[in-house]
Amino acid sequence: xxxxxxxxxxxxxxxxxxxxxxxxxxxxxxxxxxxxxxxxxxxxxxxxxxxxxxxxxxxxxxxxxxxxxxxxxxxxxxxxxxxxxxxxxxxxxxxxxxxxxxxxxxxxxxxxxxxxxxxxxxxxxxxxxxxxxxxxxxxxxxxxxxxxxxxxxxxxxxxxxxxxxxxxxxxxxxxxxxxxxxxxxxxxxxxxxxxxxxxxxxxxxxxxxxxxxxxxxxxxxxxxxxxxxxxxxxxxxxxxxxxxxxxxxxxxxxxxxxxxxxxxxxxxxxxxxxxxxxxxxxxxxxxxxxxxxxxxxxxxxxxxxxxxxxxxxxxxxxxxxxxxxxxxxxxxxxxxxxxxxxxxxxxxxxxxxxxxxxxxxxxxxxxxxxxxxxxxx
Amino acid sequence: xxxxxxxxxxxxxxxxxxxxxxxxxxxxxxxxxxxxxxxxxxxxxxxxxxxxxxxxxxxxxxxxxxxxxxxxxxxxxxxxxxxxxxxxxxxxxxxxxxxxxxxxxxxxxxxxxxxxxxxxxxxxxxxxxxxxxxxxxxxxxxxxxxxxxxxxxxxxxxxxxxxxxxxxxxxxxxxxxxxxxxxxxxxxxxxxxxxxxxxxxxxxxxxxxxxxxxxxxxxxxxxxxxxxxxxxxxxxxxxxxxxxxxxxxxxxxxxxxxxxxxxxxxxxxxxxxxxxxxxxxxxxxxxxxxxxxxxxxxxxxxxxxxxxxxxxxxxxxxxxxxxxxxxxxxxxxxxxxxxxxxxxxxxxxxxxxxxxxxxxxxxxxxxxxxxxxxxxxxxxxxxxxxxxxx
Amino acid sequence: xxxxxxxxxxxxxxxxxxxxxxxxxxxxxxxxxxxxxxxxxxxxxxxxxxxxxxxxxxxxxxxxxxxxxxxxxxxxxxxxxxxxxxxxxxxxxxxxxxxxxxxxxxxxxxxxxxxxxxxxxxxxxxxxxxxxxxxxxxxxxxxxxxxxxxxxxx
Numbered sequence: 011x012x013x014x015x016x017x018x019x020x021x022x023x024x025x026x027x028x029x030x031x032x033x034x035x036x037x038x039x040x041x042x043x044x045x046x047x048x049x050x051x052x053x054x055x056x057x058x059x060x061x062x063x064x065x066x067x068x069x070x071x072x073x074x075x076x077x078x079x080x081x082x083x084x085x086x087x088x089x090x091x092x093x094x095x096x097x098x099x100x101x102x103x104x105x106x107x108x109x110x111x112x113x114x115x116x117x118x119x120x121x122x123x124x125x126x127x128x129x130x131x132x133x134x135x136x137x138x139x140x141x142x143x144x145x146x147x148x149x150x151x152x153x154x155x156x157x158x159x160x161x162x163x164x165x166x167x168x169x170x171x172x173x174x175x176x177x178x179x180x181x182x183x184x185x186x187x188x189x190x191x192x193x194x195x196x197x198x199x200x201x202x203x204x205x206x207x208x209x210x211x212x213x214x215x216x217x218x219x220x221x222x223x224x225x226x227x228x229x230x231x232x233x234x235x236x237x238x239x240x241x242x243x244x245x246x247x248x249x250x251x252x253x254x255x256x257x258x259x260x261x262x263x264x265x266x267x268x269x270x271x272x273x274x275x276x277x278x279x280x281x282x283x284x285x286x287x288x289x290x291x292x293x294x295x296x297x298x299x300x301x302x303x304x305x306x307x308x309x310x311x312x313x314x315x316x317x318x319x320x321x322x323x324x325x326x327x328x329x330x331x332x333x334x335x336x337x338x339x340x341x342x343x344x345x346x347x348x349x350x351x352x353x354x355x356x357x358x359x360x361x362x363x364x365x366x367x368x369x370x371x372x373x374x375x376x377x378x379x380x381x382x383x384x385x386x387x
Numbered sequence: 388x389x390x391x392x393x394x395x396x397x398x399x400x401x402x403x404x405x406x407x408x409x410x411x412x413x414x415x416x417x418x419x420x421x422x423x424x425x426x427x428x429x430x431x432x433x434x435x436x437x438x439x440x441x442x443x444x445x446x447x448x449x450x451x452x453x454x455x456x457x458x459x460x461x462x463x464x465x466x467x468x469x470x471x472x473x474x475x476x477x478x479x480x481x482x483x484x485x486x487x488x489x490x491x492x493x494x495x496x497x498x499x500x501x502x503x504x505x506x507x508x509x510x511x512x513x514x515x516x517x518x519x520x521x522x523x524x525x526x527x528x529x530x531x532x533x534x535x536x537x538x539x540x541x542x543x544x545x546x547x548x549x550x551x552x553x554x555x556x557x558x559x560x561x562x563x564x565x566x567x568x569x570x571x572x573x574x575x576x577x578x579x580x581x582x583x584x585x586x587x588x589x590x591x592x593x594x595x596x597x598x599x600x601x602x603x604x605x606x607x608x609x610x611x612x613x614x615x616x617x618x619x620x621x622x623x624x625x626x627x628x629x630x631x632x633x634x635x636x637x638x639x640x641x642x643x644x645x646x647x648x649x650x651x652x653x654x655x656x657x658x659x660x661x662x663x664x665x666x667x668x669x670x671x672x673x674x675x676x677x678x679x680x681x682x683x684x685x686x687x688x689x690x691x692x693x694x695x696x697x698x699x700x701x702x703x704x705x706x707x708x709x710x711x712x713x714x715x716x717x718x719x720x721x722x723x724x725x726x727x728x729x730x731x732x733x734x735x736x737x738x739x740x741x742x743x744x745x746x747x748x749x750x751x752x753x754x755x756x757x758x759x760x761x762x763x764x765x766x767x768x769x770x771x772x773x774x775x776x777x
Numbered sequence: 778x779x780x781x782x783x784x785x786x787x788x789x790x791x792x793x794x795x796x797x798x799x800x801x802x803x804x805x806x807x808x809x810x811x812x813x814x815x816x817x818x819x820x821x822x823x824x825x826x827x828x829x830x831x832x833x834x835x836x837x838x839x840x841x842x843x844x845x846x847x848x849x850x851x852x853x854x855x856x857x858x859x860x861x862x863x864x865x866x867x868x869x870x871x872x873x874x875x876x877x878x879x880x881x882x883x884x885x886x887x888x889x890x891x892x893x894x895x896x897x898x899x900x901x902x903x904x905x906x907x908x909x910x911x912x913x914x915x916x917x918x919x920x921x922x923x924x925x926x927x928x929x930x931x
Contacts, residue, residue: 027532051698078840081878142602142695146788149436153797160809167813167892173878181883182930185811208787212780214757215603215693218700221757369606369697435788438798692788693781750778 026054029368033062039136040382044359044371051367056360063386071346076102076177076313079346084171086348087384089132092118092125093326095175100256101322101333102177106315113302114179115258120192120295121162121174123288127199128158129327130281130288133379134206137278140376141219147209154202161195177313179305189296196289203285211282220274224362224374227272234361235354238329239280240378244272250325261298262291274377281379284327312341326351328379348387352380409501413490421635422452424683431684432691455627462623467530470620474528479625482521483633488514489640494569495675496653496668507568508556511644512549515598515637519545521629522607526617537616540698541600541607547705548597548604554713555591559584559648561720562738568644572652579651583738586716586746588649590709595641596686597705599634603693604701638683646678708756712749716742805896810928814898815872816881816890818913819927820920824859826851827917828889831865835881835890843874844881868916872901872909882929891927893919 026047033041041062047055067086071079080095087094096118103110110118131151138147159169165184166174174181185191210216226236231244241248249266251259267283269276317339323332329351336345355378363371426441426449433440441448466475492507494500504510519542526538559580563571571580581588597604600616607616618629646652653671696704719741727734799806819828831848851864881890892898897919903909919925 029533074840077880078838078878081840081876138694142605143691143693144602145432145436146691149438149797150791153437156797163812164809165811167809167811167879167894168877171877173880181879205787205791209692209784213693213784214753214778214780215696217780218757219694219697367697367699434792434796437791437794437796439796439800442800688785688788692784753778 031371033059039376039380040385042375042380042382042385044375046363046368046371048368053363053366053368053371056363056371058356058359060356060382060385063382065383065387067387068346068348072343075341076315076343079343080173080175081171084173085383086350086387087326087331087381088170089129089381090125090327090331091170091172092122092175093324094331095172096122096257097322097324097326097331097333098335099175099177100324101320101335102313102315104322105318105320105335105337106177106313108178108306108309110179111303111306112300114304116295116299117180117184117304118175119257119259119262120292120299121165123292123295124158124161124192124195126288126327127285128155130285131155131158131199131202131206133281133327134210134278137376137379138206138210140372141216143209147206150202150205150209154199157195157198161191164191176305178309179303183304189299192292192296196292199285199289203282207282211279217275219369219373220278220377222271223274223366223370224377225271225273226358226362230358230361231272234358236329236358237354238326238351239277239284240329240355240358242267243269243276243280245270250323250330254323256322256324262294264288264291274373277377277379281327314339314341321349323349328352328381328384329355331384348384350384350387352378352382352384356380356385406501410491413495413501414487417487417490417636417639420639421632422456424635424639425452425455425631428687431687435688435691455631459624459627464625465620465622467620469530471528471530474524475620478521478525478528479621479628479633480521481524482518483628483636485514485517486633486637486640489637489644492568493640493643493647494572494652495643496671499668500569503569504567506566508560508566508571508648511640512553512556515641516546516549518633518637522617525621525629529617529620531620534617534619537607537619541617544597544600544604544606544698544701547702548594548709551590551705551709551713552594552598554710554717555587555594556644556648558587558713558716558720561717561724564724568647568652572647572654575651576654578735579655580649583735584649584716584720584742585739586712586742586749588645589746589749590713590716591645591649592682592685592689593709595638595645596689597701598641599638599686601634601686601690603689603696605695606698606701638686639679642679642682642686643675645682646675650678652678708749708752712745716745719745808894808896808899810894810926812892812894812898813877813879814893814895815875815877815901815911816870816916817893817898817919817925817927818865818868818916819889819891820917824853826853826859826861827865827913828887829865829868830861830863830887830889831868832863832886834884834886838880838884839875840878840880841874841876843871845869865913868913870911870916872911873906879930888929891929893925894928895919895925897924 026049029046029048031044031046033043043059043062045057045059046053047057065085067082071082074082080098083094083098084091102108131154135148135151135155138151139145162172163169165188166172166181226234226240226244228241228244228246231241231246236244237248245268247266247268250256251264252266264287267280267287269280315337317337319334319336321332321334323330325331330349331351332349334345334347334349335343338344359375359378362374366374429451430440430448441451444450444454466472489511491501492504492510494503494507522541522545523538526534526536526541529535560566560571562580562583563574565571596602600607608618618626621629653675655674657670720738723734723737723741727737820826821828830851831846833846833848836842836844836846846868847866848863849866851859851861853859853864854862877892879892882892901909920927
């Protein structure tokens with residue numbers, strides 16, 4: 011099918027078929043619309059349409075003071091809330107020059123890593139459903155996720171929208187049986203990860219559906235700005251917790267799983283391995299958890315950081331989540347810009363999908379693991 | 388109770404009336420079984436997923452199928468205004484009636500079937516292939532491009548998987564030397580065909596999954612992409628004729644056939660020893676139902692566990708793996724049966740060994756094929772020039 | 778073929794585990810002490826009035842502006858029975874806007890508002906959206922009837 015160099019039209023008259031995998035669809039994670047132009051069964055072009063879930067989180071945050079705006083971070087990244095809150099709260103602390111006490115740093119790390127585990131479980135469940143196992147992988151993954159969410163409910167009071175971190179520390183202390191509960195949850199998480207491993211990893215049908223699908227080379231990943239498991243699966247060992255350690259990550263010992271080919275199978279394997287590494291971090295942090303206060307002594311009622319700007323980035327389960335914060339010295343941020351990891355990862359979708367079949371488009375979208383609220387904010 | 392052995396009610400009646408009454412009995416049993424199977428699948432799949440399944444309607448949710456049927460009967464019967472009227476209306480029936488016609492040739496007990504056909508196996512396989520026409524009719528008549536896409540894919544899949552199905556039952560009937568199902572069962576009184584022919588059994592189970600459009604072969608009703616496939620415009624009782632009745636009736640019918648051809652039907656282990664005197668038929672019925680039920684369990688178990696194959700992988704699996712191995716099995720059967728027709732024990736042992744060897748070879752080929760690097764991506768992003776706002 | 782058989786073995790083994798779901802309307806799972814449903818007001822039984830004085834602190838701190846508070850002079854202060862000069866007159870919370878962030882509980886000087894930690898706080902379906910705007914009596918109802926032991930973070 012050669013292209014006429016003048017008019018960019020194809021010389022042989024064929025009609026391409028447009029398939030609209032529309033905003034309401036069981037397979038797109040959230041309200042995401044992609045229009046596939048297919049030639050027979052092969053995808054020739056892909057046009058993504060986003061913005062169905064734009065709710066103006068950044069603009070609304072300009073009318074909130076620094077404590078009230080934490081709620082919006084939860085709702086932007088609704089599967090990795092503690093990681094998003096941690097990014098925001100650290101950005102505010104750096105601007106205001108507050109140092110959170112040790113105990114709250116450890117609590118933050120433990121909760122953020124547990125949240126990473128629960129987010130990866132959500133991916134494992136949803137990936138199975140995208141491939142066609144209606145229900146089985148979902149139930150196994152959610153069984154473990156329920157344990158983690160129950161733990162969070164005992165600590166913070168809410169199952170999904172915590173608003174627990176504050177600039178300076180955490181809002182209130184953890185309950186007395188924290189250590190035993192976290193240890194038990196970690197054990198269950200390992201059992202669950204093992205279950206899903208047995209269900210999917212060596213399954214020939216799963217391998218046939220994901221091996222070699224949606225290849226992304228290292229250069230392309232860097233050019234598109236992909237970060238997180240997508241980048242690590244392509245082969246680059248880059249993790250912000252190791253390369254630009256924030257909070258107290260430099261005190262823990264963990265590995266960074268890296269893939270070889272950058273296809274969907276590698277992205278799945280990388281996330282499965284990250285669950286084990288997160289459990290490692292949590293157990294180390296539990297051993298080192300000190301007693302003490304959770305908020306600094308003199309914390310003003312309404313925070314007024316010094317005028318300035320900061321860009322703080324953290325390693326979310328989906329990649330690099332960044333907060334660019336500009337303060338004019340008032341109680342409300344002047345500009346709060348969220349650098350969304352899923353947005354950059356999603357921009358590589360067209361490059362990854364062209365040449366594959368229609369069914370693979372759904373697989374690749376599932377393997378990038380997007381959260382629509384983060385793409386659209 | 389030898390009343391039931393020939394003619395209903397022991398009276399020599401008109402041949403047509405006799406056939407009609409037997410048919411009614413089979414219909415009643417089929418309907419009850421289908422309703423039970425729907426409920427059972429939901430409970431079973433629920434248990435696999437560590438949840439409860441239906442619990443509210445009736446004790447432990449046992450009246451769920453009745454509730455579903457009532458709900459579907461009272462739904463609005465939609466038809467797109469641009470749909471081709473006759474094709475749209477008739478498509479569900481064209482799918483369902485062949486599924487039911489296969490039940491006519493099955494001997495449920497010794498000597499009792501609706502009709503005892505000399506070409507029983509041939510009839511069953513031929514008739515179950517007519518369902519494809521129903522799929523294409525539905526897809527075309529719905530005036531919906533996604534339905535058409537689903538119908539074309541499903542036609543390709545169903546037609547392709549007919550051939551391994553035929554080869555598998557052919558291999559088994561070669562061992563018996565006849566296409567009459569009663570004969571095949573009689574010749575399994577000491578050792579069932581599953582021992583002699585494991586490879587055709589596996590091929591038959593896989594082809595059965597594909598014929599019923601169950602996972603891992605459910606691209607036509609692919610719920611994650613083209614939701615519903617060719618039946619996307621159907622609603623109410625019409626939809627349930629396909630998804631409930633014809634799928635489960637065909638599942639039940641084919642699993643009874645598999646139980647008869649490969650597991651010895653009502654004969655093995657002790658079916659015709661006349662231990663029970665006149666109540667022998669009860670034991671035979673029990674054997675048949677238990678065996679077919681276990682096979683249905685296996686089908687549901689497999690269906691709940693695996694992701695679905697992509698359409699090209701599905702076709703490749705059929706034409707490049709199942710078909711060559713089916714042919715090899717038939718050829719080897721022919722050779723063995725020709726040269727070893729004197730000694731039965733030697734023939735059995737050689738059949739078992741060759742078939743198991745082929746089964747292991749097929750497993751190895753599947754393993755090797757899935758680890759291959761996939762085909763090169765032929766179209767790159769350069770092709771998509773200037774197509775941003777098409 | 779081995780991977781396929783492993784998956785089948787796994788699903789058979791999970792079938793033998795206890796189901797993890799419960800039958801919801803007949804059986805409820807227990808909510809923890811810190812559960813954070815919608816806010817309710819607390820009743821002071823010693824003096825027989827609400828703790829809330831209507832000081833507007835929570836109303837100002839609410840991110841979504843879901844509260845409306847008015848205060849009045851406390852008749853019991855004039856009689857000498859209570860130490861609160863002003864008392865709550867009307868208090869409206871729109872549960873449809875509330876995002877349950879807990880900030881109103883944190884800023885309250887009198888520990889007068891707390892998050893509902895019972896199942897009643899979660900089972901709030903109404904037919905008309907206007908019914909989700911709770912007034913003073915509805916907010917005080919649970920505390921007046923001594924049905925809850927709220928958890929206020931220290």
